[in-house]
Structures are given as C-alpha cells and as structure tokens.
Amino acid sequence: MSKKLRIGILGTGNIAKQFAAGVQRGYRCSLAAVGSRSAASATSFARQFGIGATHGSYDALLKDKAVDAIYISGPNSTHHEWTLKALRAGKHVLCEKPFALDAGQAEEMFDVAHAAGRVVMEAFMYLCHPQTAAVVDAIHRGQIGKLKLIRTAFCYCTNKIEGNIRFDRKLGGGALMDIGCYCVSLSRLLTGEEPAAIHAETLLHKTGVDELTTVSMRFPGGVQASFTCGMLTHADNTAHLSGDRGWIEVPWPWKPTPDKSGFTITQSIAPRQDQKSPAKPTAPSIPPRQTVNVPVEGDLFGIEADEFATAVLDAKPTKVPRAFTMGNMQVLDEIRRQIGLRFE
Ligand SMILES: NC(=O)c1ccc[n+]([C@@H]2O[C@H](COP(=O)([O-])OP(=O)(O)OC[C@H]3O[C@@H](n4cnc5c(N)ncnc54)[C@H](OP(=O)(O)O)[C@@H]3O)[C@@H](O)[C@H]2O)c1
Known part of the structure; x- marks a missing residue:
C-alpha cells in the first residue's frame, strides 16, 4: 500500500469532526493524532474517530513526530498563529477557510x-x-455562450449567538468571512479575474460582525457578479450563471453530496418581442433544459484531504494555489473596508 499522509487534527469542533469523518472515507491520509485545548475533548474526539494519539494542547500536537501535516480547524483568528507554528515545527498545513484574517x-x-x-x-x-470542475468546464466550453452574470447566495439562520465563534468579532466572525468567502471565490474562479470594482452593503449585528452582507462586483472582462451571505436569513444557496446563450443553475454549489452532485443548463430561446407576431397569443415556450449529473465517488472532505495529500506526497501543485487564496483575501479586505468590519 502506498504511503499515507499522517494528519494531526488541531481543534475538535464542528468542522474537525466532518473533516475527520471525510478522511476516514478517503484514501490518501490517516488520522494520526488530535490536539485540543482540553485533554478531555481530545480524548473524546480520538475515541469517536479511532485516533491513537491525543494531546491536551496544540503545542504538544505540533511536537508529535508521527504527524506529517496539521489540519487547522480553529476560529478564523487562530489560523495565522497556528499555521505559522505548525510550519515552523516542520509540518505541512491544511488550514480552514478563510485562510487568514487579512491578506x-x-x-x-x-x-x-x-x-x-x-x-x-x-x-x-x-x-x-x-x-x-464540471461547472467551470461547461462555461469554458461555451455551453451558455459568453458568461455575463454570476448570482450566488450562501446563508443560514442560526439560533446560536452566545458562544458562537461566528458572532465573535475578535475571533474573526461574521457572514462574509464565514460564507461570503465562498461566493467571492466562485466568481473569481469562473471569471479567472480579480474584480475591477466592488460595492458592498451590510447589516451589522449588535455583536459587531456582519449578519447580512450583499456585494456586487464588476470584472474586467465585463462579467457582473452579485452575492448575499447571511447568518440570520434563509436563502436558496444556489449559483446562477448567465451567458448570452443560456444559463446554468447549480443547486448545491458549496456542499455537493454524492447524490446531489450536478447542475442544469438551460438554452435561451428568443424573447417574445423578437418572435414573429403569432395569430393568437400563445404561452411562452419552455426553453430546453439539460441536467448534467456529476458522478462522484467519495466524501466532500475526503476528496479535499486526498487532494492535499497528493500535493504533499506527489509534489503536485495544490488545488487551491497561493495566488488564488491571496486574491480572495484581497477582495475580502476591500469588502470589510467598505462595510467597516474590523477584528481588533
Ligand atoms: N470548510 C467548511 O465546510 C467549513 C465549515 C464550517 C466551518 N469551517 C471553518 O472551520 C473553522 C471552525 O469552525 P467550526 O464550525 O468547527 O467552529 P466550532 O465548532 O466553534 O469549533 C472551533 C474549535 O476551535 C477550537 N478553538 C481554538 N480557540 C478557540 C476559541 N478562542 N474559541 C472557540 N474555539 C476555539 C476549539 O477546539 P478545542 O476546544 O478542541 O481546542 C473549537 O472546538 C472556522 O475557520 C470556519 O470558517 C469550515
């Protein structure tokens, strides 16, 4: 069997559990150790995922010689500190989004x-x-003609404010950092450009973080993109990509699951005012629509862990390169400047 990347999990919260479960369903990583600020929490996490080594501090985890790479899963404000410490301890690092508080x-x-x-x-x-990748491919193959408009949403409506890292300004909370970063990244991915103009509006929560933010962006090639992210609002959480020959709807752009993987492509039909006058009024025609199923083996987080392992073990470029993350952080910085969201 080929060598596996030995992962140490830093932090034992919600996403760490999803990631650990994903690693178990993946192929190229093993769960070597877990570290928590609390020894009891590390032990309980280790028991749940069958992990052999537990550490009652993050520093102890970084000293574990049986760990090749650290998965950083703490609040956004901790990403910079613990990524630097892990790298200086000789570990590779997979760090949760958003990568840092700023560029x-x-x-x-x-x-x-x-x-x-x-x-x-x-x-x-x-x-x-x-x-x-399939959505990007469909755009590049011209399935909707020239891409003109990107509309996305990523919202949820939580009851938990007290003790929620997302409502803590000092921990780098807020809707933009938590989920708006996805929408920014997809628009940049699809256009392959950085926005030439950004306009952001927000509703700040009394805790000081943004609870509902709407952003519009204009890209140099002419694409316009808008998104909404919110923590106390329901939305459809889809991606709509419009071109001059049709549009793509992605029902689960952010968290596709194996049975919900895919999207639809709808071809434009001539608007009624462009058609020859019918003798009597007719119902509008239904535009032809094609469903693209993307067969996926494996779990969202397992795929991510395996991609990271491929970059480390096979010395391949990472799926999320430096330039891509840096571009995202710069856009987030500008939006935060416009909405007055500061973390200090
Ligand atoms: N990729 C995704 O799909 C996804 C989904 C959700 C979240 N995330 C990202 O993952 C990170 C954590 O989110 P989460 O939902 O897992 O949060 P969470 O459930 O609140 O867990 C955060 C964990 O961070 C550790 N931690 C370190 N310092 C902390 C502090 N000062 N206050 C609170 N916890 C602290 C704790 O682990 P110990 O007590 O064990 O030290 C805690 O369990 C965020 O950066 C978020 O953006 C990503």
Missing part, C-alpha cells in the same frame, strides 16, 4: 511555508470537488 497575514503564512519547504493550502473543500 497581510496570508502573505506571511505562504512566505513561511515557502521558506520551510512545506505545503500549505486553504481548505476550500468545494474547490476540490469534481462538480466545481
């Missing part, structure tokens, strides 16, 4: 990784998923 932190994290000769990647799991 300055992100730049330093990549510089330190480069100097240490270690791989670092932002854990944007949907970017590793074949559905995302």
